[in-house]
Amino acid sequence: MPLAGLRILDLTSAVVGPYATQILADYGAEVIKLEQASGDIIRWISGRSPTPGMSGKFMHMNRNKRSISLDLKTAHGREALLRLAAQADVFVHNMRAPAVRKLGLAFEQLRGQNDKLIYCNVVGFGSKGRYADRPAYDSILQGGTGLASLFAVHGGEPRYVPYVVVDRTAALMVANAILVAIIARAQSKQAVELEIPMFESFASLVMSEHLYGETFEPPIAGSGDARLLDPNARPVKTQDGYICITTNTDAQVLALFDAFERPDLKRDSRFNSARNRIDNIAEFFKIRAEEISRRDTAHWLRTLGEHDIPVMPCHTMDTLLNDPHILDVGLVETALHPTEGRIKQINVPVSMTGYTPGLRHHAPHIGEQTSEILAELGYSAQQIQSLLREGAAYQYRFEPSQGRARPA
Known part of the structure:
Protein backbone atom coordinates (compact mmCIF):
# COMPACT_ATOMS: atom_id res chain seq x y z
CA MET A 1 0.00 0.00 0.00
CA LEU A 205 -11.01 28.94 -7.25
CA VAL A 206 -14.10 31.05 -7.92
CA MET A 207 -11.97 34.09 -8.70
CA SER A 208 -9.63 32.15 -10.99
CA GLU A 209 -12.73 31.09 -12.96
CA HIS A 210 -14.65 34.36 -13.00
CA LEU A 211 -12.29 37.27 -12.35
CA TYR A 212 -12.01 37.40 -16.12
CA GLY A 213 -11.42 40.95 -17.45
CA GLU A 214 -10.90 42.22 -13.89
CA THR A 215 -7.65 40.24 -13.91
CA PHE A 216 -5.92 43.12 -15.65
CA GLU A 217 -5.02 46.58 -14.36
CA PRO A 218 -6.87 48.54 -15.49
CA PRO A 219 -9.71 46.06 -16.16
CA ILE A 220 -10.33 45.35 -19.84
CA ALA A 221 -13.79 43.87 -19.19
CA GLY A 222 -16.07 42.99 -16.30
CA SER A 223 -15.91 39.85 -14.20
CA GLY A 224 -17.65 36.61 -15.11
CA ASP A 225 -17.04 33.99 -17.79
CA ALA A 226 -19.82 34.60 -20.31
CA ARG A 227 -19.70 31.01 -21.55
CA LEU A 228 -20.55 29.68 -18.11
CA LEU A 229 -23.02 32.39 -17.08
CA ASP A 230 -25.20 32.44 -20.20
CA PRO A 231 -28.78 31.34 -19.43
CA ASN A 232 -28.45 28.57 -22.03
CA ALA A 233 -25.22 27.23 -20.56
CA ARG A 234 -27.11 24.36 -18.98
CA PRO A 235 -28.45 20.92 -19.93
CA VAL A 236 -30.18 21.29 -23.30
CA LYS A 237 -33.81 20.24 -23.71
CA THR A 238 -34.64 17.65 -26.34
CA GLN A 239 -38.11 16.53 -27.42
CA ASP A 240 -38.30 14.08 -24.51
CA GLY A 241 -35.62 15.00 -21.98
CA TYR A 242 -32.22 16.68 -21.64
CA ILE A 243 -28.69 16.12 -22.82
CA CYS A 244 -25.40 17.67 -21.73
CA ILE A 245 -23.16 18.91 -24.53
CA THR A 246 -20.01 21.03 -24.71
CA THR A 247 -18.13 22.14 -27.82
CA ASN A 248 -15.04 24.20 -27.11
CA THR A 249 -12.81 23.67 -30.15
CA ASP A 250 -13.50 24.89 -33.66
CA ALA A 251 -13.47 21.30 -34.92
CA GLN A 252 -16.15 20.32 -32.41
CA VAL A 253 -18.35 23.30 -33.31
CA LEU A 254 -18.09 22.59 -37.04
CA ALA A 255 -18.94 18.95 -36.39
CA LEU A 256 -21.95 20.12 -34.39
CA PHE A 257 -23.17 22.14 -37.34
CA ASP A 258 -22.81 19.02 -39.50
CA ALA A 259 -24.93 17.11 -36.97
CA PHE A 260 -27.50 19.89 -37.22
CA GLU A 261 -27.31 19.68 -41.04
CA ARG A 262 -26.67 23.41 -41.06
CA PRO A 263 -23.83 24.14 -43.52
CA ASP A 264 -24.79 27.81 -43.41
CA LEU A 265 -23.58 28.00 -39.81
CA LYS A 266 -20.20 26.57 -40.79
CA ARG A 267 -19.70 29.61 -43.04
CA ASP A 268 -20.90 32.09 -40.42
CA SER A 269 -17.89 34.06 -39.18
CA ARG A 270 -19.63 34.71 -35.87
CA PHE A 271 -19.41 31.04 -34.93
CA ASN A 272 -16.72 29.23 -36.94
CA SER A 273 -13.73 30.48 -34.91
CA ALA A 274 -13.18 30.55 -31.17
CA ARG A 275 -11.94 34.14 -31.33
CA ASN A 276 -15.28 35.38 -32.68
CA ARG A 277 -17.52 32.83 -31.00
CA ILE A 278 -16.83 34.17 -27.51
CA ASP A 279 -18.29 37.54 -28.54
CA ASN A 280 -21.41 35.84 -29.90
CA ILE A 281 -21.78 33.09 -27.34
CA ALA A 282 -25.37 33.95 -26.39
CA GLU A 283 -26.57 33.64 -29.99
CA PHE A 284 -24.59 30.39 -30.42
CA PHE A 285 -26.23 28.86 -27.35
CA LYS A 286 -29.66 30.02 -28.52
CA ILE A 287 -29.24 28.33 -31.92
CA ARG A 288 -27.93 25.19 -30.22
CA ALA A 289 -30.99 25.02 -27.97
CA GLU A 290 -33.39 25.51 -30.89
CA GLU A 291 -31.81 22.79 -33.01
CA ILE A 292 -31.58 20.21 -30.24
CA SER A 293 -35.20 20.76 -29.22
CA ARG A 294 -36.32 19.39 -32.60
CA ARG A 295 -35.30 15.73 -31.98
CA ASP A 296 -35.40 13.25 -29.11
CA THR A 297 -32.64 12.34 -26.69
CA ALA A 298 -31.79 9.00 -28.31
CA HIS A 299 -31.25 10.71 -31.68
CA TRP A 300 -28.84 13.26 -30.26
CA LEU A 301 -26.86 10.80 -28.16
CA ARG A 302 -26.38 8.64 -31.24
CA THR A 303 -25.80 11.43 -33.78
CA LEU A 304 -23.51 13.58 -31.67
CA GLY A 305 -21.56 10.50 -30.66
CA GLU A 306 -21.05 9.63 -34.32
CA HIS A 307 -19.60 13.12 -34.84
CA ASP A 308 -17.23 12.69 -31.85
CA ILE A 309 -18.90 15.54 -29.98
CA PRO A 310 -18.78 15.41 -26.15
CA VAL A 311 -22.28 14.48 -25.01
CA MET A 312 -23.98 12.58 -22.20
CA PRO A 313 -27.49 12.07 -20.95
CA CYS A 314 -28.50 14.33 -18.07
CA HIS A 315 -28.70 11.65 -15.40
CA THR A 316 -30.68 11.59 -12.19
CA MET A 317 -29.20 9.89 -9.13
CA ASP A 318 -31.32 6.86 -9.93
CA THR A 319 -30.29 6.57 -13.58
CA LEU A 320 -26.62 7.29 -12.80
CA LEU A 321 -26.34 4.03 -10.87
CA ASN A 322 -27.32 2.16 -14.04
CA ASP A 323 -25.12 4.11 -16.46
CA PRO A 324 -23.43 1.42 -18.58
CA HIS A 325 -19.97 2.90 -18.13
CA ILE A 326 -20.42 3.07 -14.34
CA LEU A 327 -21.34 -0.61 -14.49
CA ASP A 328 -18.41 -1.45 -16.79
CA VAL A 329 -15.78 0.01 -14.45
CA GLY A 330 -17.38 -1.27 -11.25
Whole structure:
Protein backbone atom coordinates (compact mmCIF):
# COMPACT_ATOMS: atom_id res chain seq x y z
CA MET A 1 0.00 0.00 0.00
CA PRO A 2 1.54 3.35 -1.01
CA LEU A 3 0.88 5.04 2.35
CA ALA A 4 1.45 2.01 4.57
CA GLY A 5 3.07 3.00 7.85
CA LEU A 6 1.57 6.49 7.88
CA ARG A 7 -0.50 6.99 11.05
CA ILE A 8 -3.11 9.76 11.06
CA LEU A 9 -4.95 10.89 14.17
CA ASP A 10 -8.19 12.39 12.88
CA LEU A 11 -10.23 14.65 15.16
CA THR A 12 -12.39 16.03 12.35
CA SER A 13 -16.12 15.69 11.85
CA ALA A 14 -18.74 16.34 9.15
CA VAL A 15 -17.32 16.35 5.59
CA VAL A 16 -14.03 18.18 4.98
CA GLY A 17 -11.71 16.30 7.31
CA PRO A 18 -13.34 12.86 7.11
CA TYR A 19 -13.36 12.87 3.30
CA ALA A 20 -9.71 14.01 3.21
CA THR A 21 -8.55 11.31 5.60
CA GLN A 22 -10.57 8.63 3.82
CA ILE A 23 -8.67 9.46 0.64
CA LEU A 24 -5.42 8.82 2.49
CA ALA A 25 -6.83 5.72 4.21
CA ASP A 26 -7.81 4.25 0.85
CA TYR A 27 -4.13 4.33 -0.12
CA GLY A 28 -3.01 2.54 3.01
CA ALA A 29 -2.66 5.17 5.75
CA GLU A 30 -3.73 4.04 9.20
CA VAL A 31 -6.44 6.50 10.23
CA ILE A 32 -7.64 6.58 13.83
CA LYS A 33 -10.86 8.56 14.04
CA LEU A 34 -11.36 10.17 17.44
CA GLU A 35 -14.95 10.99 18.37
CA GLN A 36 -16.93 12.14 21.34
CA ALA A 37 -19.43 9.65 22.74
CA SER A 38 -22.13 11.51 20.77
CA GLY A 39 -20.22 10.81 17.56
CA ASP A 40 -19.51 12.67 14.35
CA ILE A 41 -22.49 14.93 13.57
CA ILE A 42 -22.72 13.57 10.01
CA ARG A 43 -23.78 10.24 11.52
CA TRP A 44 -27.07 11.84 12.52
CA ILE A 45 -27.95 14.62 10.05
CA SER A 46 -27.63 12.64 6.82
CA GLY A 47 -30.54 10.24 7.00
CA ARG A 48 -31.45 7.14 8.92
CA SER A 49 -29.72 3.77 8.89
CA PRO A 50 -30.50 0.18 9.95
CA THR A 51 -28.68 0.82 13.25
CA PRO A 52 -28.31 4.29 14.82
CA GLY A 53 -25.57 6.64 13.72
CA MET A 54 -24.51 4.97 10.47
CA SER A 55 -25.94 7.24 7.77
CA GLY A 56 -25.05 6.57 4.15
CA LYS A 57 -23.04 9.76 3.83
CA PHE A 58 -21.06 8.90 6.97
CA MET A 59 -20.17 5.46 5.60
CA HIS A 60 -19.11 6.91 2.23
CA MET A 61 -16.50 9.08 4.02
CA ASN A 62 -15.24 6.89 6.84
CA ARG A 63 -14.30 3.46 5.50
CA ASN A 64 -10.82 2.09 6.17
CA LYS A 65 -10.68 3.85 9.55
CA ARG A 66 -10.80 2.75 13.16
CA SER A 67 -12.73 4.75 15.76
CA ILE A 68 -11.76 5.57 19.32
CA SER A 69 -14.05 7.58 21.57
CA LEU A 70 -12.51 9.71 24.33
CA ASP A 71 -13.78 12.54 26.48
CA LEU A 72 -11.01 15.12 26.05
CA LYS A 73 -12.38 17.21 28.91
CA THR A 74 -11.29 14.50 31.34
CA ALA A 75 -7.69 14.13 32.46
CA HIS A 76 -7.53 10.45 31.52
CA GLY A 77 -9.17 10.99 28.14
CA ARG A 78 -6.72 13.74 27.27
CA GLU A 79 -3.80 11.61 28.48
CA ALA A 80 -4.84 8.85 26.07
CA LEU A 81 -5.03 11.37 23.25
CA LEU A 82 -1.52 12.65 24.00
CA ARG A 83 -0.22 9.07 23.83
CA LEU A 84 -1.85 8.73 20.42
CA ALA A 85 -0.41 12.05 19.24
CA ALA A 86 3.06 11.01 20.34
CA GLN A 87 2.88 8.04 17.95
CA ALA A 88 1.14 9.78 15.06
CA ASP A 89 2.63 11.12 11.85
CA VAL A 90 -0.31 13.45 11.21
CA PHE A 91 -2.72 15.20 13.56
CA VAL A 92 -5.71 16.78 11.82
CA HIS A 93 -8.64 18.68 13.32
CA ASN A 94 -11.36 21.12 12.27
CA MET A 95 -12.01 22.81 15.59
CA ARG A 96 -11.83 26.56 16.01
CA ALA A 97 -8.63 27.88 17.55
CA PRO A 98 -10.06 28.87 20.98
CA ALA A 99 -11.42 25.34 21.48
CA VAL A 100 -8.11 23.78 20.48
CA ARG A 101 -6.16 25.99 22.86
CA LYS A 102 -8.62 25.31 25.69
CA LEU A 103 -8.07 21.58 25.25
CA GLY A 104 -4.30 22.07 25.25
CA LEU A 105 -3.97 20.66 21.74
CA ALA A 106 -2.39 23.54 19.83
CA PHE A 107 0.61 22.91 17.57
CA GLU A 108 3.12 24.29 20.07
CA GLN A 109 1.76 21.99 22.77
CA LEU A 110 1.72 18.80 20.71
CA ARG A 111 5.07 19.47 19.08
CA GLY A 112 6.56 18.97 22.53
CA GLN A 113 5.15 15.43 22.49
CA ASN A 114 6.21 14.67 18.91
CA ASP A 115 8.89 16.71 17.13
CA LYS A 116 8.11 15.06 13.76
CA LEU A 117 4.36 15.72 13.82
CA ILE A 118 2.49 17.09 10.80
CA TYR A 119 -0.20 19.23 12.41
CA CYS A 120 -3.11 20.15 10.15
CA ASN A 121 -5.60 22.90 10.99
CA VAL A 122 -8.73 22.79 8.82
CA VAL A 123 -10.45 26.11 9.46
CA GLY A 124 -13.31 28.10 7.99
CA PHE A 125 -11.25 31.29 7.73
CA GLY A 126 -7.53 31.97 7.83
CA SER A 127 -6.06 32.92 11.20
CA LYS A 128 -4.60 36.22 9.92
CA GLY A 129 -7.95 37.69 8.86
CA ARG A 130 -10.77 39.35 10.74
CA TYR A 131 -13.08 36.37 10.18
CA ALA A 132 -10.75 34.03 12.07
CA ASP A 133 -12.55 31.88 14.67
CA ARG A 134 -15.97 32.39 13.06
CA PRO A 135 -18.05 29.26 12.48
CA ALA A 136 -18.43 28.16 8.86
CA TYR A 137 -20.48 25.65 6.92
CA ASP A 138 -20.55 24.82 3.22
CA SER A 139 -23.66 26.91 2.54
CA ILE A 140 -22.16 29.91 4.35
CA LEU A 141 -19.07 29.68 2.18
CA GLN A 142 -20.97 29.11 -1.07
CA GLY A 143 -22.55 32.49 -0.42
CA GLY A 144 -19.45 34.15 0.96
CA THR A 145 -17.25 33.17 -2.00
CA GLY A 146 -19.71 34.50 -4.59
CA LEU A 147 -20.69 31.07 -5.89
CA ALA A 148 -24.37 31.37 -4.94
CA SER A 149 -24.65 34.80 -6.58
CA LEU A 150 -23.60 33.42 -9.97
CA PHE A 151 -27.09 31.93 -10.32
CA ALA A 152 -28.53 35.44 -10.09
CA VAL A 153 -26.48 37.03 -12.87
CA HIS A 154 -29.40 37.05 -15.31
CA GLY A 155 -32.14 38.18 -12.99
CA GLY A 156 -32.69 35.03 -10.97
CA GLU A 157 -32.03 34.57 -7.28
CA PRO A 158 -28.88 33.41 -5.51
CA ARG A 159 -28.86 29.65 -5.00
CA TYR A 160 -26.76 27.03 -3.34
CA VAL A 161 -25.35 24.18 -5.41
CA PRO A 162 -27.18 21.10 -4.01
CA TYR A 163 -23.87 19.45 -3.20
CA VAL A 164 -21.40 20.45 -0.48
CA VAL A 165 -18.98 21.61 -3.14
CA VAL A 166 -16.88 23.83 -0.83
CA ASP A 167 -16.46 21.05 1.72
CA ARG A 168 -15.58 18.42 -0.87
CA THR A 169 -13.14 20.67 -2.71
CA ALA A 170 -11.47 21.76 0.51
CA ALA A 171 -11.09 18.09 1.45
CA LEU A 172 -9.04 17.48 -1.69
CA MET A 173 -6.86 20.47 -0.74
CA VAL A 174 -6.40 19.04 2.76
CA ALA A 175 -5.30 15.65 1.42
CA ASN A 176 -2.96 17.36 -1.04
CA ALA A 177 -1.43 19.60 1.66
CA ILE A 178 -0.80 16.63 3.96
CA LEU A 179 1.00 14.75 1.18
CA VAL A 180 3.14 17.82 0.45
CA ALA A 181 3.91 18.15 4.17
CA ILE A 182 5.06 14.52 4.28
CA ILE A 183 7.67 15.37 1.64
CA ALA A 184 8.62 18.59 3.45
CA ARG A 185 9.10 16.73 6.73
CA ALA A 186 11.28 14.12 5.04
CA GLN A 187 13.59 16.94 3.96
CA SER A 188 13.55 19.09 7.12
CA LYS A 189 13.18 16.30 9.72
CA GLN A 190 11.03 18.75 11.69
CA ALA A 191 7.40 19.17 12.67
CA VAL A 192 5.19 20.91 10.10
CA GLU A 193 2.09 23.00 10.77
CA LEU A 194 -0.54 23.39 8.06
CA GLU A 195 -3.54 25.69 7.87
CA ILE A 196 -6.15 25.08 5.16
CA PRO A 197 -8.77 27.86 5.26
CA MET A 198 -11.93 26.85 3.42
CA PHE A 199 -13.09 30.40 2.61
CA GLU A 200 -9.88 31.56 0.99
CA SER A 201 -9.28 28.21 -0.69
CA PHE A 202 -12.61 28.18 -2.48
CA ALA A 203 -12.62 31.94 -3.10
CA SER A 204 -9.35 31.51 -4.98
CA LEU A 205 -11.01 28.94 -7.25
CA VAL A 206 -14.10 31.05 -7.92
CA MET A 207 -11.97 34.09 -8.70
CA SER A 208 -9.63 32.15 -10.99
CA GLU A 209 -12.73 31.09 -12.96
CA HIS A 210 -14.65 34.36 -13.00
CA LEU A 211 -12.29 37.27 -12.35
CA TYR A 212 -12.01 37.40 -16.12
CA GLY A 213 -11.42 40.95 -17.45
CA GLU A 214 -10.90 42.22 -13.89
CA THR A 215 -7.65 40.24 -13.91
CA PHE A 216 -5.92 43.12 -15.65
CA GLU A 217 -5.02 46.58 -14.36
CA PRO A 218 -6.87 48.54 -15.49
CA PRO A 219 -9.71 46.06 -16.16
CA ILE A 220 -10.33 45.35 -19.84
CA ALA A 221 -13.79 43.87 -19.19
CA GLY A 222 -16.07 42.99 -16.30
CA SER A 223 -15.91 39.85 -14.20
CA GLY A 224 -17.65 36.61 -15.11
CA ASP A 225 -17.04 33.99 -17.79
CA ALA A 226 -19.82 34.60 -20.31
CA ARG A 227 -19.70 31.01 -21.55
CA LEU A 228 -20.55 29.68 -18.11
CA LEU A 229 -23.02 32.39 -17.08
CA ASP A 230 -25.20 32.44 -20.20
CA PRO A 231 -28.78 31.34 -19.43
CA ASN A 232 -28.45 28.57 -22.03
CA ALA A 233 -25.22 27.23 -20.56
CA ARG A 234 -27.11 24.36 -18.98
CA PRO A 235 -28.45 20.92 -19.93
CA VAL A 236 -30.18 21.29 -23.30
CA LYS A 237 -33.81 20.24 -23.71
CA THR A 238 -34.64 17.65 -26.34
CA GLN A 239 -38.11 16.53 -27.42
CA ASP A 240 -38.30 14.08 -24.51
CA GLY A 241 -35.62 15.00 -21.98
CA TYR A 242 -32.22 16.68 -21.64
CA ILE A 243 -28.69 16.12 -22.82
CA CYS A 244 -25.40 17.67 -21.73
CA ILE A 245 -23.16 18.91 -24.53
CA THR A 246 -20.01 21.03 -24.71
CA THR A 247 -18.13 22.14 -27.82
CA ASN A 248 -15.04 24.20 -27.11
CA THR A 249 -12.81 23.67 -30.15
CA ASP A 250 -13.50 24.89 -33.66
CA ALA A 251 -13.47 21.30 -34.92
CA GLN A 252 -16.15 20.32 -32.41
CA VAL A 253 -18.35 23.30 -33.31
CA LEU A 254 -18.09 22.59 -37.04
CA ALA A 255 -18.94 18.95 -36.39
CA LEU A 256 -21.95 20.12 -34.39
CA PHE A 257 -23.17 22.14 -37.34
CA ASP A 258 -22.81 19.02 -39.50
CA ALA A 259 -24.93 17.11 -36.97
CA PHE A 260 -27.50 19.89 -37.22
CA GLU A 261 -27.31 19.68 -41.04
CA ARG A 262 -26.67 23.41 -41.06
CA PRO A 263 -23.83 24.14 -43.52
CA ASP A 264 -24.79 27.81 -43.41
CA LEU A 265 -23.58 28.00 -39.81
CA LYS A 266 -20.20 26.57 -40.79
CA ARG A 267 -19.70 29.61 -43.04
CA ASP A 268 -20.90 32.09 -40.42
CA SER A 269 -17.89 34.06 -39.18
CA ARG A 270 -19.63 34.71 -35.87
CA PHE A 271 -19.41 31.04 -34.93
CA ASN A 272 -16.72 29.23 -36.94
CA SER A 273 -13.73 30.48 -34.91
CA ALA A 274 -13.18 30.55 -31.17
CA ARG A 275 -11.94 34.14 -31.33
CA ASN A 276 -15.28 35.38 -32.68
CA ARG A 277 -17.52 32.83 -31.00
CA ILE A 278 -16.83 34.17 -27.51
CA ASP A 279 -18.29 37.54 -28.54
CA ASN A 280 -21.41 35.84 -29.90
CA ILE A 281 -21.78 33.09 -27.34
CA ALA A 282 -25.37 33.95 -26.39
CA GLU A 283 -26.57 33.64 -29.99
CA PHE A 284 -24.59 30.39 -30.42
CA PHE A 285 -26.23 28.86 -27.35
CA LYS A 286 -29.66 30.02 -28.52
CA ILE A 287 -29.24 28.33 -31.92
CA ARG A 288 -27.93 25.19 -30.22
CA ALA A 289 -30.99 25.02 -27.97
CA GLU A 290 -33.39 25.51 -30.89
CA GLU A 291 -31.81 22.79 -33.01
CA ILE A 292 -31.58 20.21 -30.24
CA SER A 293 -35.20 20.76 -29.22
CA ARG A 294 -36.32 19.39 -32.60
CA ARG A 295 -35.30 15.73 -31.98
CA ASP A 296 -35.40 13.25 -29.11
CA THR A 297 -32.64 12.34 -26.69
CA ALA A 298 -31.79 9.00 -28.31
CA HIS A 299 -31.25 10.71 -31.68
CA TRP A 300 -28.84 13.26 -30.26
CA LEU A 301 -26.86 10.80 -28.16
CA ARG A 302 -26.38 8.64 -31.24
CA THR A 303 -25.80 11.43 -33.78
CA LEU A 304 -23.51 13.58 -31.67
CA GLY A 305 -21.56 10.50 -30.66
CA GLU A 306 -21.05 9.63 -34.32
CA HIS A 307 -19.60 13.12 -34.84
CA ASP A 308 -17.23 12.69 -31.85
CA ILE A 309 -18.90 15.54 -29.98
CA PRO A 310 -18.78 15.41 -26.15
CA VAL A 311 -22.28 14.48 -25.01
CA MET A 312 -23.98 12.58 -22.20
CA PRO A 313 -27.49 12.07 -20.95
CA CYS A 314 -28.50 14.33 -18.07
CA HIS A 315 -28.70 11.65 -15.40
CA THR A 316 -30.68 11.59 -12.19
CA MET A 317 -29.20 9.89 -9.13
CA ASP A 318 -31.32 6.86 -9.93
CA THR A 319 -30.29 6.57 -13.58
CA LEU A 320 -26.62 7.29 -12.80
CA LEU A 321 -26.34 4.03 -10.87
CA ASN A 322 -27.32 2.16 -14.04
CA ASP A 323 -25.12 4.11 -16.46
CA PRO A 324 -23.43 1.42 -18.58
CA HIS A 325 -19.97 2.90 -18.13
CA ILE A 326 -20.42 3.07 -14.34
CA LEU A 327 -21.34 -0.61 -14.49
CA ASP A 328 -18.41 -1.45 -16.79
CA VAL A 329 -15.78 0.01 -14.45
CA GLY A 330 -17.38 -1.27 -11.25
CA LEU A 331 -17.50 2.13 -9.56
CA VAL A 332 -20.33 0.99 -7.30
CA GLU A 333 -20.49 -2.49 -5.87
CA THR A 334 -22.37 -4.25 -3.13
CA ALA A 335 -20.53 -4.85 0.14
CA LEU A 336 -21.61 -6.45 3.40
CA HIS A 337 -21.35 -4.28 6.50
CA PRO A 338 -21.31 -6.17 9.83
CA THR A 339 -24.33 -4.28 11.21
CA GLU A 340 -25.87 -2.37 8.30
CA GLY A 341 -26.17 -5.36 6.00
CA ARG A 342 -25.77 -4.99 2.24
CA ILE A 343 -24.68 -1.50 1.20
CA LYS A 344 -23.64 0.22 -2.01
CA GLN A 345 -19.92 0.88 -1.77
CA ILE A 346 -18.45 3.63 -3.96
CA ASN A 347 -15.02 2.47 -5.06
CA VAL A 348 -11.94 4.60 -5.75
CA PRO A 349 -11.91 5.50 -9.46
CA VAL A 350 -8.14 6.10 -9.66
CA SER A 351 -5.97 3.24 -10.91
CA MET A 352 -2.33 2.75 -9.97
CA THR A 353 0.29 0.25 -11.05
CA GLY A 354 0.66 -2.41 -8.40
CA TYR A 355 -2.11 -1.22 -6.09
CA THR A 356 -5.88 -1.18 -6.20
CA PRO A 357 -7.51 0.76 -3.34
CA GLY A 358 -10.17 -1.32 -1.67
CA LEU A 359 -12.11 -1.94 1.51
CA ARG A 360 -9.90 -2.92 4.47
CA HIS A 361 -12.17 -1.77 7.32
CA HIS A 362 -15.87 -1.07 7.23
CA ALA A 363 -17.01 2.38 8.43
CA PRO A 364 -16.90 2.10 12.24
CA HIS A 365 -19.47 2.71 14.93
CA ILE A 366 -18.63 5.32 17.57
CA GLY A 367 -15.58 4.07 19.43
CA GLU A 368 -15.83 0.63 17.88
CA GLN A 369 -12.09 0.03 18.31
CA THR A 370 -11.60 2.01 21.56
CA SER A 371 -10.40 -0.94 23.62
CA GLU A 372 -8.26 -2.28 20.78
CA ILE A 373 -6.47 1.05 20.27
CA LEU A 374 -6.00 1.68 23.98
CA ALA A 375 -4.43 -1.77 24.32
CA GLU A 376 -2.01 -0.91 21.50
CA LEU A 377 -1.02 2.19 23.50
CA GLY A 378 -0.06 -0.02 26.44
CA TYR A 379 -3.18 0.22 28.60
CA SER A 380 -3.97 -2.94 30.52
CA ALA A 381 -7.40 -4.55 30.37
CA GLN A 382 -8.09 -3.29 33.89
CA GLN A 383 -7.09 0.27 32.97
CA ILE A 384 -9.28 0.17 29.86
CA GLN A 385 -12.30 -0.95 31.89
CA SER A 386 -11.61 1.85 34.38
CA LEU A 387 -11.55 4.45 31.57
CA LEU A 388 -14.84 3.10 30.21
CA ARG A 389 -16.51 3.10 33.64
CA GLU A 390 -15.50 6.67 34.46
CA GLY A 391 -16.60 7.98 31.04
CA ALA A 392 -13.15 9.03 29.87
CA ALA A 393 -13.57 6.52 27.02
CA TYR A 394 -16.55 4.99 25.25
CA GLN A 395 -16.96 1.77 23.30
CA TYR A 396 -19.70 0.63 20.94
CA ARG A 397 -19.88 -3.12 20.51
CA PHE A 398 -21.87 -5.11 18.01
CA GLU A 399 -22.77 -8.70 17.45
CA PRO A 400 -22.32 -9.56 13.75
CA SER A 401 -24.35 -12.74 14.11
CA GLN A 402 -27.38 -10.72 15.18
CA GLY A 403 -26.70 -7.82 12.86
CA ARG A 404 -27.43 -5.33 15.64
CA ALA A 405 -25.16 -3.00 17.55
CA ARG A 406 -25.36 -2.26 21.25
CA PRO A 407 -23.46 0.02 23.64
CA ALA A 408 -20.79 -1.54 25.81
